[in-house]
Amino acid sequence: MSDLEEIRSRFKNDHFATDATGVVIDCAEPGRAVCSLTLEERHMNENNVPMGGAIFTLADIACAVAANGYSEKKTVSQQASITFLSPAKGERLIAEASCLRDGRTTAFYAVDVRDELGTYVAHATMNGYVISDFKNT
Secondary structure (H helix, E strand, O other), X not given: OOHHHHHHHHHOOOHHHHHHHOOEEEEEEOOEEXXXXXOOHHHEOOOOOEOHHHXXXXXXXXXXXXXXXXXXXXXXXXXXXXXXXXXXXXXXXXXXXXXXXXXXXXXXXXXXXXXXXXXXXXEEEEEEEEEEEHHHO
């Protein structure tokens, strides 16, 4: 099994992001992840654009994969902020999370969400708190 397949298998336990929402992990590297979401009617709000909660869920799981995919540390969300920049024009959202700082007890990530047409949909910043090592849980 490849590293990406192992990471996908582990994050299948994040049932809201993977089962209810349909997020897919496309790429995972230490401190970086790309996740995507094919937009369906269930993701749309009354204005027929993706609901903020669907966009935030995509950004959140991308951050979780970037923080925990290759790490022996277990990092959880401590604080998150998202700015919605433009309605998506395409049919698929792509979130790219990158670690800006990874410390002993805290980490800081940036997540950019775009659609497949390049529309910049949202920007999120997320602080993570290290609660333990995977090997010790």
